Amino acid sequence: MSADSTPRFVIDDRERGLFRVNREVFVSDEVLDLERRHLFDKAWLYVGHESEISNPNDFHTRQVGGRTVIFTRDRRGVVRVLLNTCRHRGAEVCRERSGNRKIFTCFYHGWAYDNSGALVSVPDSDSYSSGFDRSELGLAQPRVDSYRGFVFATFSQQTQPLLDYLADATHILDQVSDLSDQGMRIVVGTHRYSMRANWKLLMENSVDGYHALTVHQTYFEMMMNLGTTPPGLDGNRAIGRGVELGNGHAVALMPELGSPLMSEEVLLERRQRRAELVAKFGEEHAIRIANMTRNMVLFPNSAIIDLNWGIQVRTMYPIAPGHTEIVGWQLMPEGISEQMQRYRIDNALSFWGPAGLATPDDVEGLEQCQRGFASTNEVAWSDISRGMKKENPAIVDELQMRAFWREWNKQITGESYTFENAPLDTGYIRSGSTATTGGA
Numbered sequence: 001m002s003a004d005s006t007p008r009f010v011i012d013d014r015e016r017g018l019f020r021v022n023r024e025v026f027v028s029d030e031v032l033d034l035e036r037r038h039l040f041d042k043a044w045l046y047v048g049h050e051s052e053i054s055n056p057n058d059f060h061t062r063q064v065g066g067r068t069v070i071f072t073r074d075r076r077g078v079v080r081v082l083l084n085t086c087r088h089r090g091a092e093v094c095r096e097r098s099g100n101r102k103i104f105t106c107f108y109h110g111w112a113y114d115n116s117g118a119l120v121s122v123p124d125s126d127s128y129s130s131g132f133d134r135s136e137l138g139l140a141q142p143r144v145d146s147y148r149g150f151v152f153a154t155f156s157q158q159t160q161p162l163l164d165y166l167a168d169a170t171h172i173l174d175q176v177s178d179l180s181d182q183g184m185r186i187v188v189g190t191h192r193y194s195m196r197a198n199w200k201l202l203m204e205n206s207v208d209g210y211h212a213l214t215v216h217q218t219y220f221e222m223m224m225n226l227g228t229t230p231p232g233l234d235g236n237r238a239i240g241r242g243v244e245l246g247n248g249h250a251v252a253l254m255p256e257l258g259s260p261l262m263s264e265e266v267l268l269e270r271r272q273r274r275a276e277l278v279a280k281f282g283e284e285h286a287i288r289i290a291n292m293t294r295n296m297v298l299f300p301n302s303a304i305i306d307l308n309w310g311i312q313v314r315t316m317y318p319i320a321p322g323h324t325e326i327v328g329w330q331l332m333p334e335g336i337s338e339q340m341q342r343y344r345i346d347n348a349l350s351f352w353g354p355a356g357l358a359t360p361d362d363v364e365g366l367e368q369c370q371r372g373f374a375s376t377n378e379v380a381w382s383d384i385s386r387g388m389k390k391e392n393p394a395i396v397d398e399l400q401m402r403a404f405w406r407e408w409n410k411q412i413t414g415e416s417y418t419f420e421n422a423p424l425d426t427g428y429i430r431s432g433s434t435a436t437t438g439g440a
């Protein structure tokens with residue numbers, strides 16, 4: 001390949017089995033600007049879970065695609081995402097993080113909106129001309145849709161419907177949601193943190209099986225010292241699969257990690273719940289739900305990590321090329337005992353928490369990468385080729401990351417791509433009744 005024809009951001013050489021990403025994508029303001037326009041202004045972005053607004057008038061304010069939004073269930077029960085900017089002169093109309101409110105009154109001049117977004121009150125409205133029409137000045141609302149309680153929004157009218165956009169990621173969302181027939185809920189409380197590294201490094205890391213045994217050595221040693229051999233480990237090698245789910249979504253699947261410090265009560269409840277899953281779905285799907293872990297990235301900037309003993313939902317958003325804000329929530333099945341809830345929360349805190357055994361180590365690794373990118377002029381390309389040309393890429397291979405990067409490159413540059421492997425992994429992700437092999 002001549003220098004002139006070298007692609008700017010991604011080299012995807014199927015013939016030689018090489019995949020490279022130009023480190024410019026991690027440090028360039030221009031690339032971040034392209035991402036804002038081609039990803040965050042267009043894609044379906046994760047907003048929250050319906051369980052967070054279970055009662056009418058519940059709301060949370062949060063950042064989605066760089067905008068502040070009000071995620072709320074209106075008085076009639078409709079889930080809404082309202083852009084938190086007053087139609088008068090721009091102020092945020094809600095300054096609280098969460099609560100239960102029918103009306104949002106702007107702090108600046110007092111315009112008031114109900115939680116369906118309608119402008120319901122303007123102080124001294126007599127001063128406006130007859131051309132001033134309140135009904136045209138409701139809070140703006142992006143397109144909103146949900147799947148199994150996971151709510152997404154897009155700021156584009158052109159983006160395909162959510163179900164098409166999610167592609168085979170729906171099967172993984174099903175597996176996560178099938179855990180309880182009483183539904184899933186987000187635990188109250190949030191992990192918010194930032195890192196001095198590019199947001200895409202955490203997307204990679206969220207499905208990266210390759211780093212687990214090196215970066216998280218302390219965690220695995222602790223598990224073994226507690227007498228638990230993680231079943232995800234075969235000898236000293238991690239086993240499992242990476243699967244492309246379409247549209248940049250991907251998952252790393254692995255037999256469940258051992259669960260340390262499980263009390264008799266928790267063990268018993270686990271066995272009971274597993275038996276219920278077998279009765280409801282059959283053995284094959286019950287294994288997927290209860291005995292596999294799944295690290296999934298949802299393009300462009302969210303991840304769901306279900307390690308059986310805890311489920312982390314996270315989003316990441318760039319403040320600058322080398323600075324990312326991350327928000328993490330814990331998802332939990334409804335209808336479980338208090339001991340099981342405590343067990344899951346303990347695991348979540350000790351693994352993903354700010355002082356946990358996983359998150360700080362991951363962040364350290366990613367910040368080291370970002371510091372390494374200071375030499376991008378001299379060392380331009382990162383290598384993400386592992387497992388290319390393999391028929392069955394393992395969890396420690398990098399297919400999952402290539403799936404993300406190919407879609408990223410398509411959205412930024414318009415270059416199209418095909419799946420690396422025939423999507424033959426349906427047995428891993430679909431229920432037995434709908435499983436097919438081959439085909440697009």
Ligand code: FES
Binds near residue numbers: 087088107109
């Ligand atoms: S900016 Fe909201 S009332 Fe003026």
Ligand SMILES: [Fe+2]
Binds near residue numbers: 211212216362
């Ligand atoms: Fe990690």
